[in-house]
Amino acid sequence: MCSLNLTAQDEDALFIQKIHEHILAEGRSYEWLSQLCTGYPGRIAGSPQDSGASRFMLDLLQRIGTDTSYLQQTETNYWYRGDIEEAYQVLPDGSLNKLNAIALGGSGATPDRGMTAQILEIQSLDELEKLNDEDVTGKIVFFNRPMDPAQIRTFRAYGGAVDQRVYGPATASKKGAVAAIVRSMTLKKDDIPHTGVTVFADSIAKIPAFGISTNDADKLSKQLKENAVYVYLRNNPADMGLRPTWNVVGEIKGYEKPEEILLVGGHLDSWDVGQGAHDDGSGCIQSVEVLSALKLLGYKPKRTLRAVMFANEENGLAGGRAYARISGEKGEFHLAAIESDAGGFSPRGFSFEADTAVFKNYYRAVTQWLPVLESYGLQFEMGGSGADIGPLKYQKGLLIGLRPDSQRYFDYHHTAADTIDAVNERELKLGAAAMASLIYLIDKYGLN
């Protein structure tokens, strides 16, 4: 006979190894993500693709053997790009140079026959606010402050530039501009234009607003040093009014503390171009893989494991808000929630946040597990978690963001290039394995 005395730590290390082995060798997340991306590309909230994707995910949650799975309906404004989208520089001789441009989500339409106006380059909202209205009136404001390449974390570079896209067009409109063009939110110099949300208060005229590629932005800026530059824009996006959209939820009930919920999630909607592979098909499918892997490995959770694919993260957050509200109405408690919404790249660790009253205790609890997770290249830090789980903060659980390597994210973010081909199977799966490992530890030990 042979007796094996495993410490709890050895046991954890072994099980976490099993999770990785299973997901890397037998996980099906890449195949599922491929089905989601090719079957339901361009899943902007409220669109037919969005509703198709919801049914696909619900079916997938049933197929992997969750105890319960359901749709949670909410609604949001459906912004439709229309079928015309043209942007050209108008040269002095009247000839046209095509610009790589794409309308920003939520922006307005040009007149039917398009519009031509002089562009005015601006580096910041402040700079624009300080201009006299007459210097802006009738112009197309061109926001051209680049993301800072020296930021190691690309999300910080994004955070330092994205105000131009979100608030720039409305600010320009207030000052009398007829349209706005915004340098794409990427660190890459290329010809791919990036979309993303832009916000107009009800009181402000919704003007046309386009993202233009970084190469085109550099070209226009260079020409502006010599001459006035004119741009012709024509498009016909429209607000289609309120449409239903759905959170998709699947759960495995806990046997000991079913009232404590451990959530893994991502958001199911994407922009209407590309396939939403990294943003955020990856996070949704990784969340399914977490439940699937733990189930196939025969793990019986003490707490309730729940995978949630949130609706409408990109332009409204209706899904995340509805989920938190309904959860409150049911008197639920999410002990922890992990969101993956930073791409299906090689995982580097987790970021933790919670209500200040409880954060220290939680963080002390999780840091005990760092040694076993470090051997998978995972690090812990304090910081943000995810937009969709943010509204759960009032429940005073631990909110966690998966932090993958961020270097390539903005090469694809909000573009036609965010397709399944841009996702590496092993990187995607390692992210899922990291999430499953942390869920296992929280489930087993709680957060005390």
Added chain:
Amino acid sequence: MCSLNLTAQDEDALFIQKIHEHILAEGRSYEWLSQLCTGYPGRIAGSPQDSGASRFMLDLLQRIGTDTSYLQQTETNYWYRGDIEEAYQVLPDGSLNKLNAIALGGSGATPDRGMTAQILEIQSLDELEKLNDEDVTGKIVFFNRPMDPAQIRTFRAYGGAVDQRVYGPATASKKGAVAAIVRSMTLKKDDIPHTGVTVFADSIAKIPAFGISTNDADKLSKQLKENAVYVYLRNNPADMGLRPTWNVVGEIKGYEKPEEILLVGGHLDSWDVGQGAHDDGSGCIQSVEVLSALKLLGYKPKRTLRAVMFANEENGLAGGRAYARISGEKGEFHLAAIESDAGGFSPRGFSFEADTAVFKNYYRAVTQWLPVLESYGLQFEMGGSGADIGPLKYQKGLLIGLRPDSQRYFDYHHTAADTIDAVNERELKLGAAAMASLIYLIDKYGLN
């Protein structure tokens, strides 16, 4: 007046930040790598591409303003793929199914009109050794043990399978096989065949040997469970005899201890397919970026900084051996050498090795710097460094390998897909910045 009291640690953190800022915002490594890859693809040692690449790198080292730069000639056997390369499965009705196959470097040619033989699937060299010669004679041995997907570090999975490619064909030849086919060394299921070196002792008949894609390997294996499978091979590779090949060296002389050399390097040769972008154009160009960045930042090194692009790593190591020998003849001492030969991916840290008599002291010295490097996501570990700097071990300096994220490396390794498009600019540059940061610290403090 304002007096700024910086601790040494603050100073280091600031300078390392400057290194990163400079390389990410102004570094030219991606542009240089693109020139190397498109100008001199398929730089197998001894080829015209190899010699062209050497001149390109020498010119580049001069352009960045090294104090000295030179070629160091050595020689190696030049293996030439020939102009015929065909591999087909022969179906029972005589029709042919094309296989995605590529001859292994160093393998022999088929008869002029090709050869057809039954294939014999084998999982290990041991299994083959145990067979009776008559069961192998006249057959094509098919090595089909996959790399282990459950290994988090893909290089370990490679290490666990590559004996089949390196020694399999020779072992098969000894047992009377007429040829060998080897499952490609990758974790990906795709149609891309991988080449790489295979070794025949002089006494052993050099038989044809092909890498076949993992998809084809799986297909053949499946069919073998039902029926005998026949394969037709035809190719005409040839050993072209000894040819010159060159290490390319550039240095910036130290002002205080010029006799202590700090080396950064990679290998300039690649396989004859693809562009050798990750393997190992990246390592070469990153090494140039290290010297260039430190120079442009106005850093005056105490010790001599030397960038070395080694010759012939892939199939002979003539460059690394010659470099170490000549260095010994000159009485040189390499206090430290960093090799980057694991792809231009996001850096995860460094691996350290040295003669056991000195290793502990060195490792204690470098671990003092971990706090400042950790904030760039870099970790330290004991382990191998690099094939080309290995022969320097006798000098009892510290040998260091840059360790990038390894998940995607074997998607490209030794294939036509190892092109500049597979390299991400920021990931490449971050690797160079990591190397420059460590070189700065070693130069400033030594290793005591």
